[in-house]
Amino acid sequence: xxxxxxxxxxxxxxxxxxxxxxxxxxxxxxxxxxxxxxxxxxxxxxxxxxxxxxxxxxxxxxxxxxxxxxxxxxxxxxxxxxxxxxxxxxxxxxxxxxxxxxxxxxxxxxxxxxxxxxxxxxxxxxxxxxxxxxxxxxxxxxxxxxxxxxxxxxxxxxxxxxxxxxxxxxxxxxxxxxxxxxxxxxxxxxxxxxxxxxxxxxxxxxxxxxxxxxxxxxxxxxxxxxxxxxxxxxxxxxxxxxxxxxxxxxxxxxxxxxxxxxxxxxxxxxxxxxxxxxxxxxxxxxxxxxxxxxxxxxxx
Amino acid sequence: xxxxxxxxxxxxxxxxxxxxxxxxxxxxxxxxxxxxxxxxxxxxxxxxxxxxxxxxxxxxxxxxxxxxxxxxxxxxxxxxxxxxxxxxxxxxxxxxxxxxxxxxxxxxxxxxxxxxxxxxxxxxxxxxxxxxxxxxxxxxxxxxxxxxxxxxxxxxxxxxxxxxxxxxxxxxxxxxxxxxxxxxxxxxxxxxxxxxxxxxxxxxxxxxxxxxxxxxxxxxxxxxxxxxxxxxxxxxxxxxxxxxxxxxxxxxxx
Amino acid sequence: xxxxxxxxxxxxxxxxxxxxxxxxxxxxxxxxxxxxxxxxxxxxxxxxxxxxxxxxxxxxxxxxxxxxxxxxxxxxxxxxxxxxxxxxxxxxxxxxxxxxxxxxxxxxxxxxxxxxxxxxxxxxxxxxxxxxxxxxxxxxxxxxxxxxxxxxxxxxxxxxxxxxxxxxxxxxxxxxxxxxxxxxxxxxxxxxxxxxxxxxxxxxxxxxxxxxxxxxxxxxxxxxxxxxxxxxxxxxxxxxxxxxxxxxxxxxxxxxxxxxxxxxxxxxxxxxxxxxxxxxxxxxxxxxxxxxxxxxxxxxxxxxxxxxxxxxxxxxxxxxxxxxxxxxxxx
Ligand SMILES: Nc1ncnc2c1ncn2[C@@H]1O[C@H](COP(=O)(O)OP(=O)(O)OP(=O)(O)O)[C@@H](O)[C@H]1O
Ligand SMILES: [Mg+2]
Numbered sequence: 001x002x003x004x005x006x007x008x009x010x011x012x013x014x015x016x017x018x019x020x021x022x023x024x025x026x027x028x029x030x031x032x033x034x035x036x037x038x039x040x041x042x043x044x045x046x047x048x049x050x051x052x053x054x055x056x057x058x059x060x061x062x063x064x065x066x067x068x069x070x071x072x073x074x075x076x077x078x079x080x081x082x083x084x085x086x087x088x089x090x091x092x093x094x095x096x097x098x099x100x101x102x103x104x105x106x107x108x109x110x111x112x113x114x115x116x117x118x119x120x121x122x123x124x125x126x127x128x129x130x131x132x133x134x135x136x137x138x139x140x141x142x143x144x145x146x147x148x149x150x151x152x153x154x155x156x157x158x159x160x161x162x163x164x165x166x167x168x169x170x171x172x173x174x175x176x177x178x179x180x181x182x183x184x185x186x187x188x189x190x191x192x193x194x195x196x197x198x199x200x201x202x203x204x205x206x207x208x209x210x211x212x213x214x215x216x217x218x219x220x221x222x223x224x225x226x227x228x229x230x231x232x233x234x235x236x237x238x239x240x241x242x243x244x245x246x247x248x249x250x251x252x253x254x255x256x257x258x259x260x261x262x263x264x265x266x267x268x269x270x271x272x273x274x275x276x277x278x279x280x281x282x283x284x285x286x287x288x289x290x291x292x293x294x295x296x297x298x299x300x
Numbered sequence: 301x302x303x304x305x306x307x308x309x310x311x312x313x314x315x316x317x318x319x320x321x322x323x324x325x326x327x328x329x330x331x332x333x334x335x336x337x338x339x340x341x342x343x344x345x346x347x348x349x350x351x352x353x354x355x356x357x358x359x360x361x362x363x364x365x366x367x368x369x370x371x372x373x374x375x376x377x378x379x380x381x382x383x384x385x386x387x388x389x390x391x392x393x394x395x396x397x398x399x400x401x402x403x404x405x406x407x408x409x410x411x412x413x414x415x416x417x418x419x420x421x422x423x424x425x426x427x428x429x430x431x432x433x434x435x436x437x438x439x440x441x442x443x444x445x446x447x448x449x450x451x452x453x454x455x456x457x458x459x460x461x462x463x464x465x466x467x468x469x470x471x472x473x474x475x476x477x478x479x480x481x482x483x484x485x486x487x488x489x490x491x492x493x494x495x496x497x498x499x500x501x502x503x504x505x506x507x508x509x510x511x512x513x514x515x516x517x518x519x520x521x522x523x524x525x526x527x528x529x530x531x532x533x534x535x536x537x538x539x540x541x542x543x544x545x546x547x548x549x550x551x552x553x554x
Numbered sequence: 555x556x557x558x559x560x561x562x563x564x565x566x567x568x569x570x571x572x573x574x575x576x577x578x579x580x581x582x583x584x585x586x587x588x589x590x591x592x593x594x595x596x597x598x599x600x601x602x603x604x605x606x607x608x609x610x611x612x613x614x615x616x617x618x619x620x621x622x623x624x625x626x627x628x629x630x631x632x633x634x635x636x637x638x639x640x641x642x643x644x645x646x647x648x649x650x651x652x653x654x655x656x657x658x659x660x661x662x663x664x665x666x667x668x669x670x671x672x673x674x675x676x677x678x679x680x681x682x683x684x685x686x687x688x689x690x691x692x693x694x695x696x697x698x699x700x701x702x703x704x705x706x707x708x709x710x711x712x713x714x715x716x717x718x719x720x721x722x723x724x725x726x727x728x729x730x731x732x733x734x735x736x737x738x739x740x741x742x743x744x745x746x747x748x749x750x751x752x753x754x755x756x757x758x759x760x761x762x763x764x765x766x767x768x769x770x771x772x773x774x775x776x777x778x779x780x781x782x783x784x785x786x787x788x789x790x791x792x793x794x795x796x797x798x799x800x801x802x803x804x805x806x807x808x809x810x811x812x813x814x815x816x817x818x819x820x821x822x823x824x825x826x827x828x829x830x831x832x833x834x835x836x837x838x839x840x841x842x843x844x845x846x847x848x849x850x851x852x853x854x855x856x857x858x859x860x861x862x863x864x865x866x867x868x869x870x871x872x873x874x875x876x877x878x879x880x881x882x883x884x885x
Contacts, residue, residue: 377757
């Protein structure tokens with residue numbers, strides 16, 4: 001434990017700013033993964049334990065595309081849409097068969113998918129840790145805000161994720177598609193009775209979730225190491241985010257993700273060895289006090 | 301002597317809906333009574349409040365003089381209240397026999413024993429007695445989930461009855477049955493009531509059945525008790541006629 | 555499938571042990587001995603998971619935490635405390651019961667899939683703790699230096715033959731104990747809470763307490779599976795506490811079938827054979843195993859043991875209707 005460095009950080013604006021930006025980038029990446037998880041759960045009523053796979057696919061695709069073309073925007077698109085396409089195929093081939101199945105079956109199928117895709121990644125990209133490197137555009141000196149360091153890439157990621165959060169909220173709240181999706185979450189039988197194709201809705205929602213996870217992976221590629229097991233650790237963190245925020249709630253995913261992001265960066269100062277543990281303790285506290293999460297409606 | 305069940309000023313709202321409004325009723329030990337009322341009148345809610353599934357906003361429920369508001373479902377069961385459900389609530393992988401044996405066992409303070417074997421020998425006589433009384437003996441080895449609808453409702457009642465409750469609440473025992481089956485069902489309920497000498501309160505939609513079987517009828521409408529009395533009193537009650545048939549003079553059929 | 559009577563099961567177990575002993579005294583086949591030890595470890599773990607998931611309806615995706623915990627706790631006790639093996643076993647049982655009580659209090663209130671992933675999160679916490687507690691556990695290198703195996707009661711577990719017999723014996727003892735639990739009044743109560751927790755509460759059953767007890771019992775047996783593994787490899791590694799252990803457990807009980815008590819044992823045999831087979835042909839173990847799982851899970855939709863049970867009950871029903879027909883014809 002190193003509470004002194006935590007307190008001395010709180011005493012200086014620059015340190016707080018630096019830590020907060022890092023907290024934000026962790027939180028925003030986490031949000032992109034968690035929001036897909038929570039959407040898929042809210043509407044399809046399955047917990048996609050293999051969601052981390054799409055984050056990994058996004059990262060690897062972005063890495064490959066960036067290294068072959070040198071274009072970062074292209075890499076982002078490849079990561080996002082590549083993951084969405086794979087997701088769509090998986091939804092059609094496997095996930096669609098386990099809607100409404102018992103949890104045992106759902107977990108089993110996801111477990112198999114994780115095993116398969118982790119190995120596929122190893123087969124295609126090799127087993128070692130890879131890194132993509134910072135794209136040239138962002139290789140500029142960091143911005144200083146009140147003496148705190150904010151690398152331009154961090155600001156870019158935070159802006160992209162925030163934009164996605166806003167678009168997502170608008171789509172769900174304002175559009176006809178959003179209305180249908182909300183109705184399908186509430187009463188799927190009613191929606192299909194109205195002649196709306198729920199099969200297509202489900203596939204779209206699943207693919208959208210994968211797109212967000214893939215995009216998160218692509219955005220993470222420049223700042224994290226890319227490796228076959230990378231999907232699972234982000235999966236656990238996003239689960240914790242959804243437990244804290246409440247399953248099925250987008251606002252909950254955002255707040256939960258940011259809380260975890262901050263907990264990780266500030267926790268790293270105060271509890272360098274038990275940083276990960278803090279996250280679990282926080283989750284347990286939320287579960288004990290509010291079992292359905294901060295924004296969850298029904299009791300878990 | 302204290303009443304088996306005494307309810308005072310019971311109130312419960314869901315958001316804006318007053319599902320139970322100022323209900324006060326007393327049921328004497330060993331009595332049989334029916335609760336009737338239109339759909340959504342608050343009948344199931346009334347049972348939920350008594351059996352501890354819901355907590356009333358206001359009011360008291362006394363079982364043989366003891367206030368049970370705020371007690372857990374388990375504690376309320378121990379005081380002698382049991383219920384059956386509008387939609388049969390069963391243990392789907394259990395056979396009829398095992399359901400009853402397990403239900404008896406749960407009352408023997410043995411339900412969490414790990415070193416003896418299920419079923420405990422003391423359980424079988426009561427389980428068999430109840431199966432016999434409700435005509436389920438021939439289905440003893442049948443899985444609950446494969447029973448016919450009527451037998452599922454019977455098993456639901458049997459599971460409640462097996463624990464020897466002093467007050468038994470039956471939520472629409474004849475729900476979803478054809479006319480003949482209804483009568484057979486209600487006959488069984490009445491026979492069970494006579495033999496067990498317990499207090500039985502049942503909810504029923506079929507007026508013919510209610511008037512033929514229940515010595516006392518309580519009418520619930522929009523969460524309120526609008527009438528309470530013998531079949532004759534109820535038949536003559538203007539508010540009841542209004543509730544069921546609209547305005548008494550204008551629309552009553554000749 | 556009608557359950558075997560207790561005395562018959564006991565006789566059967568004695569015969570199996572006797573045969574194994576006879577076999578081992580004629581040939582010292584190391585592959586066979588390894589198989590038996592690994593089977594004992596996996597089958598105890600899988601059966602305990604089935605007690606929780608199959609009988610209790612609590613599909614834990616973190617059951618492996620107790621397997622890993624058992625392995626580490628046992629190995630550490632042996633290394634540091636210098637006690638005899640039975641004492642260390644009892645200590646591990648108590649330790650895992652305590653851990654399960656703490657984790658269980660938080661988890662058993664949660665419904666279905668929430669339960670699954672909160673248990674998974676706890677598993678990852680245990681895993682992370684093992685990695686972080688470097689001085690104690692050796693971190694990602696695992697606990698090395700060997701687990702001492704001092705002889706006790708004339709048994710020397712560093713002799714592989716004796717370890718094999720001991721494992722088989724422990725497996726049988728654990729199976730009997732768990733079978734006792736599921737066929738006791740508690741077992742019936744547990745199944746009631748699985749089928750219809752609400753109705754069980756209306757019968758006066760304290761649902762969460764029953765679930766917590768089952769959680770602790772299952773954890774204790776899982777830890778026994780883990781400590782057997784630690785005895786086998788003479789060490790403990792973070793992989794023992796990794797989430798894949800839980801995933802594998804779920805596959806094993808699914809493969810063998812969740813509706814019979816011995817399904818997970820059958821599943822464990824199949825799983826080990828499958829593992830050995832797969833690793834002989836490819837280094838892409840996950841790819842092969844994952845594909846098999848998908849085929850089994852989505853193709854068969856139930857375990858091999860469930861098929862056997864269905865087939866047997868269909869046959870006995872056919873027999874019964876045959877018999878009634880003949881009696882009708884006779885009268
Ligand atoms: N848990 C609940 N939450 C919100 N509203 C509820 C709840 N339970 C009942 N209600 C409402 O309370 C009112 C009374 O419902 P209740 O089920 O008690 O009626 P009922 O008389 O049993 O009807 P029925 O004859 O259809 O069984 C209804 O308007 C219902 O929608
Ligand atoms: Mg009702």
